[in-house]
Amino acid sequence: MTILKMGISKNDSRAIYKQVADQLSVQIEEGLLKPNEKLPTHRALADKLQVTVGTITRAYAEAERRGLVEARVGSGTYVVDKKKVYWEFQHSTAEQIKICNFGYNMPPSVGQSDKVKKAMQVLSESSIPLNEFLAYQKPEGIESHRKIVAQWLQDHGRKIDPDRLLFTSGVQHGIQMVFDAFTDVGDTILTEKLTYPGLFSLSRRKKLNLRGVEMDEEGIIPKSLDAACQHYQPRFLYVIPTLQNPTTSTMSALRRQEIISICEKYNVLIIEDDVNGLLPDNLPEPLVNLDPERVLHLGSFSKYFAPGLRVGYIQSPHALHSRLKMTLKDHSWMLSPLLSGLICELICSKNLDWILDKIRHEVAQRAQIALNILQRCVLKYQHGGFHIWLSLPDTWRLSDFIHAAEQRGVVVKSAENFTLPAGTVTPAIRVSIGCPSNRKQMMQGLTILKELLKLNTPCDFAL
Ligand SMILES: Cc1ncc(COP(=O)(O)O)c(C=O)c1O
Structure with missing residues (x-):
């Protein structure tokens, strides 16, 4: 020293x-x-x-x-x-x-890297020759890997058949596969009025016509969906039934059933984005359980473990499976067996469940602290979620607020990111509480946001 x-x-x-x-x-x-x-x-x-x-x-x-x-x-x-x-x-x-990044919707660090290190060690010392993982496989990947992942999903309440499961490089890639396999230029896709931004770039590339459906506290409103199906005759409905990004809304069992019935009435296929499906406890069944021949069910380990692994999955109705498999082959031949092997090792060692529990616990703690700091702010939060949807007072213009926060080292996502191209922007921000490195950093960041929210006019924010 x-x-x-x-x-x-x-x-x-x-x-x-x-x-x-x-x-x-x-x-x-x-x-x-x-x-x-x-x-x-x-x-x-x-x-x-x-x-x-x-x-x-x-x-x-x-x-x-x-x-x-x-x-x-x-x-x-x-x-x-x-x-x-x-x-x-x-x-x-x-x-x-930055002081604090609330920008990425990701799980907090709770020891994932140690578990990955261990899993890599087990894989490298396993009796299965690594050569098998280094060779080309069928697009659907190694059968035992699909069985392990399907069983894990079944244990967590999803009706998944290993013979129809395909590995993807995350949900984002799964959506791309669906669009590439089953849409043509100009097709209409219905979705929640505010939604996951990854959908925008994918539909732009394919020149798809995205249309937003009105939402309430539970997500898509059945009556509005019915009217939109009648009017647009969409190819697909893309929907996030649990912990919707960004509004946090979660559909009740009744709402899920209503959405399925309407899609059945108009013969619309559903892309169910279940990326957050296992984060809250005691949820109603996923859409895939209610109508497996109408629902393309997509998920990943991005929120249950870590997004950097890039391991996701998709199950489609029987009739769509082989075309989807060919699309996967066109994109990348297959997911690297090393990655599916890593996930399987994490599952079999129970370390995936261990991490998922830790993530839930850490997020619950962070949420409690965050809601306490932001008390009296107008916001939405649902148990288990990684993000808060925070409304701005009308003293603030959205872009000014984002700028003021950034100047103070705090990054948040503007509602603009989640608004469909022709939609009206709500004055709100998404604050992802899983993203900061630790609770202290999160508290610092939230305190800065809280102070900014209290200012009467944006002119007060000069540093
Ligand atoms: C609703 C939703 N779908 C998909 C994704 C991306 O998931 P993946 O990392 O599996 O591509 C996100 C990421 O935040 C998301 O919020």
Whole structure:
């Protein structure tokens, strides 16, 4: 550990903590302090500079805010390794400057990487030769993998047949397969009025005609769906029955039945996006259980484990299965057997269920804290969900709010992202509480949002 060469000047107009932070910055820049080098304790540096410990705490916090150093729990403060940061964050440069990212709808970290490490070790030492995983397989993948995943889904209340299951690279890819296999330019797809943005880019590529259906607290309103089916004669209805993105709405058993009946009446196929289906307890049955010959059921392990694995699945009605399989072959031949093998190992070792429980627990804790901080705000949240749908007061313009939050290092998603191309934008934001690295960061971010919401006019937000 270096005891830094530093000095404080009383004649300097900058606050003392800023002088310290600036000097840290210079020494890092000049290479006097190396990546991963441990800084003196707050007390040691305070004694050396003859300032209070609080001043050094503030200086280190300022340096951390600038991305120069990082506090490691129980260990001390270290110079950031920029190379490491580059690899961690190369897909989002904005991440490097933010206090809190609420942008991605993803599960919190609860030990997934350790379980993946273990699973990879088991796979590499398994008696099944790895060569099998490195060879071309049939598009539907290894039969034992499909059986394991189908059984796991059945154990979690989904009527899934291993012979009709296909692995995908996530739900997003599953939707793309369906569109590629079964739609033509100009076909109409009905969906909730606000919905998952991935749908927009996919339908744009295929020149599909997306039409939004009115929603209430339970999602799509049956009467509006009936009218839209009559009017547009759609090819598909795409729907997120559980913890809808972004509105959080979840359909009751009755609503699910009503949606199925209307689609039956107009002979419309349903794309059921069940990506959040296992997050809440005691839910009504998924649509696929009610009408397996009408529903294309899509899910993934993005929310139950981690999105980076890119393992998803799709089950289609019998009549559509072989065409869908050929589409998978056209796209990528098959999902890498290494990935389906990894998921199967996580399932068989019970580590997937263990992580899912941990995720549910962590999200419940975070939700409680978040709702407490945001009390008296107008918002929607459903048990088990990773996100809050937060309405803005009419003192705020949506784009101003997003900008003000970003300026303060907080990233949220604007309602605009979820609005169909011709739709009216609701003044609301999606706040994903699974995304921040830890609860402390989440609380900091929410406090900033809360403070912003309280401002009377956007002009007050100047930093
Ligand atoms: C409703 C919905 N569907 C699909 C996805 C994407 O899932 P995947 O990672 O499996 O592609 C998301 C991601 O947030 C989502 O919210």
